[in-house]
Amino acid sequence: MITVQELSKNFSKKTVLENVNLHVNKGSIYGLLGSNGAGKTTLLKIIAGIIKQDTGSVMVDHSKVFDQVGIKQRMIFIPDQPYFFSHYTVKQMAEFYADLYSNWNHERFQQIQRILKLDINNKVHQFSKGMQRQVSFWLALSAMPEYLVLDEPFDGLDAVVRKKIKNLIIQDVAERQMTVIVSSHNLREVEDICDYIGILHHGQFLFEKDLDDLKSDIHKIQIAFKGDLPTKLIDSFQILHKEKRGSVYLVIIRGDRVEIDETIASLEPLVYDLLPLSLEEIFVYEMEGVGYAIENILV
Amino acid sequence: MRLKTSLFSHELAKQNFRQVGWISLIYMVSLFFFVVMNVILNIGNVEEYYYELWRNELFHLGAGFQLIFLFLIPVLMAIFILRYLHQKDASDFMHSLPISRTKLFVHHVGFGFIALWLPILLTGLILFIIANVSNVAHIYTLSNLAYWILMSLLILSITFSVSIVVGMLTGISIIQGIFTFIFLFFPAGFTLLLIFNMNFALIGIPESFYLGELDKFSPITDVAQLTVEEYASPLKVMVYILGTIIMLGLGLFLYKKRPVEAATQPIAFQVLKPIFIYSFTFCFTLIGGFYYGIIQTDIRWILFGYGLFSLIGYLISQVIVQKTWRVFHQWREYLYFCIGAIIFMVLIVFDITGFENRIPKLEEIETAYLITDTYMFNNRESFYGNLNGFTDPTDIEKVQALHRQFIDQSRRADFLDHNRWDITVRYKLKNGKDFVREYHMLDLPERFPIYTELINSTTYKLYTEPIFLIDQQLASSLRFSTIGSYKELTITDRDQIVEFIELLRQDVLEEPKYARETMTYIDIHMVDQADLGRYIYVEDERIINWLKQNKLYEQAMITVNDIDRMILSDSASYEEILYAQNHNFDQKDFKTLLVTDEEAMQDILDQTQMGYVEDDTYIVALYLKQRLDPIIIYVDSVLVPDFVTEYFN
Secondary structure, X not given: OEEEEEEEEEEOOEEEEEEEEEEEOOOOEEEEEOOOOOOHHHHHHHHOOOOOOOEEEEEEOOEOOOOOHHHHOOEEEEOOOXXXXXXXXXXXXXXXXXXXXXXXXXXXXXXXXXXXXOOOOOEHXXXXXXXXXXXXXXXXXXXXXXXXXXXXXXXXXXXXXXXXXXXXXXXXXXXXXXXXXXXXXXXXXXXOOOOEEEEEEOOEEEEEEEHHHHHHHEEEEEEEOOOOOXXXXXXXXXXXXXXXXXXXXXXXXXXXXXXXXXXXXXXXXXXXXXXXXXXXXXXXXXXXXXXOOHHHOOO | OOOOOOOOOHHHHHHHHHHHHHHHHHHHHHHHHHHHHHHHHOOOOHHHHHHHOOOOHHHHOOOOHHHHHHHHHHHHHHHHHOHHXXXXXXHHHHHHOOOOHHHHHHHHHHHHHHHHHHHHHHHHHHHHHHHHHOOXXXXXXXHHHHHXXXXXXXXXXXXXXXXXXXXXXXXXXXXXXXXXXXXXXXXXXXXXXXXXHHHHHOOOOOHHHHHOOHHHHOHXXXXXXXXXXXXXXXXXXXXXXXXXHHHHHHXXXXXXXXXXXXXXXXXXXXXXXXXXXXXXXXXXXXHHHHHHHHHOOOHHHHHHHHHHHHHHHHHHHHHHHHOOOOOOOOOHHHHHHHHHHHHHHHHHHOOOOOOOOOOOOHHHEEEEEEEOOHHHHHHHHHHHOOOOOEOOHXXXXXXXXXXXXXXXXXXXXXXXXXXXXXXXXXXXXXXXXXXXXXXXXXXXXXXXXXXXXXXOOHHHHHHHOHHHOOOHHHEEEEEEEEHHHOOEEEEOOHHHHHHHHHHHHHHHHHOOOOOOEEEEEEEEEEOXXXXXXXXXXXXXXXXXXXXXXXXXXXHHOOOHHHEEEEEEEOOOOHHHHHHHHHOOOOOOOOOEEEEOOHHHHHHHHHHEEOOOXXXXXXXXXXXXXXXXXXXXXXXXXXXXXXXXXXXXX
């Protein structure tokens, strides 16, 4: 469990994070979204105990992280550009990890090797970018971390590699309750694996949501009445968005599905359809609700 | 699950080895060529080295490169061992690992030390083996070797640890390298600059008194002394060791505080940025004053130097801090600096502490000294212990009176005059403190009769002339040698030596200020004290008589019996005389007088002296029997016998 409370961080005189709160449950995958420069990397580095916050606290399993070897043993941070010692082969890097992480699992290392089919005697620097990324996951997952902190892990990777890596992550989350925080500036990249999403903008969270709640909470309906929309509907539910095409209204509405069904049925609509809503659409309307256009915040 | 609590990580050490092992290897190889090879090549080469036994030869093998490497290698080592702190990705990676900062520090710095020490220790071992299997006593002894190992390790360690601290303060490796040397040199350089600049405004700063010790303030300036002299005081060794330990402690402390995001930042700690800007600008301002003080010696130029150099220093510091050339819009700090600097200058110029006018009261003073050569005075003090200065109240009052005159008549500009005389007044106070002032006066002897009186006093001579400070019982031999080693005489009889020294002391006390040197030099060899030597002067009647009484005069001094002929000239130079001699006096350009008559030669010899005095002097080429080349001595025209004057007029 990762708990971030009232976290602030300045670089020189520039505020990067301001009173950030974050909660990640054990065994979940948290998607940290935000445009470039929103403060994602800084937040992740603070959570991983690399840099120190100015104020606020970061607790992982009720322990501080900065300079705490115990908790860092169970956590691995993979930066957007994976780092390897120059001229090290995969094997040498693996030896280095094995020496430092006490949970290192050599069988897992060999198992992943069979999946990735990379030569352990090659120098990591001679690999392509995608292969290097795979090596970093290979090493990280072989160290059997309980927490995996990923900064833009899929950026610039092809679909095949992306798929491979996602599978590796999901497998560990499912098998041994690994907790993952993954940042991205692209919602589509992470929507299929995350259970939680948080959007960071200019160092502050715009909102945080459980994806399941989000999907069951927001609905797109096509509806037509004789005359205008009944005021009861407008008063009972939060209307995030509405537009009129002829006599048919397209409404994005927030509320419990059963309740909405019942209310609308009682109003005797001429037309009533509940349409599927993609995660991206949900975000578009959610953000409109708090006064932002999503294009400004996410790609 | 294994618990990893030990401070040692095999893989980290391996990584360190891959990172900096090459530096150690290069150092080892260069030491092998600088030192070991040179020793091996010179094993049989006894004669060439015979005259250089007095110094530690080991440090001088390798033509200075060894000394340069003593500073260069540890800085390189520190740069590469802390390289991970100065690269963003490496820094993030290393600090995401489950290793505490303390462990990282101990690992990296510890490895750096091993990698620095190993080449020295291995070279030492090889030299030890060489010393045991063959004769190298003409190059080094085992105690030389031990000293070489110890001093090399100390210098490497202090330089490395200073560089570690600097590496923590910055996020850029090149700045770490440059500022290591600035920091190492800083204590000496800053003291010099500050004292030199304060002299422009404050009269009486005991500059020589402080600056005499200046080279000990920095390992870079101290290394010359450490490697030439076969000795480092236990205190100095302690200072080096403690300095290293303190630096390492500071390094670790800073590391724990250091933000990881400081990688690639010129200054790692936010609070240090203004401190850096102001102190860098201040140092540059002082450099400006120093530079113009030396080349222009005019107060207006010095002020110009302050302005120009403060501006340059300020801009450089901004360029470093901002990491950009575009700093020409940042003037706020410079304004603050100028205000601060002007206030500081005004405080000094107006001497708010009353520094200039202070003279200790008679009842506070235990001893007073007048010192014309602070360096020699300090040397004598460290050789012979406490020196007896003026303690008689009448004498102390004279010193005070002279001191008052100095205060009243000193001008600031005198410091900048190249014809100045430096004179130090020092009081030892009853409360155990020293009160020292130094003045720079023009025409010192002419303007201050009390000065002349005091330096001709017995007390002054007693604390100035080493002959009064040695223990005559410790003198082992007296050696008389004439110029060109024409005659040499050594006395080892203890009673004779003691008798001679006591007579010499009486002669020295009565010697006038401008005494004439004879051609004989005495060396007094001491046991456990520094040897001392001086010329015998014509005025030293007692020792000359003693030599005559003991029938040693003929053996110690050049007499008329040794002289074949003399050639005198009133205008010719030494070279001209030689030329004339080689060409059988054919020259018409100048007049020479050849003297061969014994009585006439004796008359001239009685009036000659070794040192050249005034323009109005006769040059005498003295041809000794069985010697081809003449000795050149001089006669003052006032003292020259009449027949000479008549000949030349």
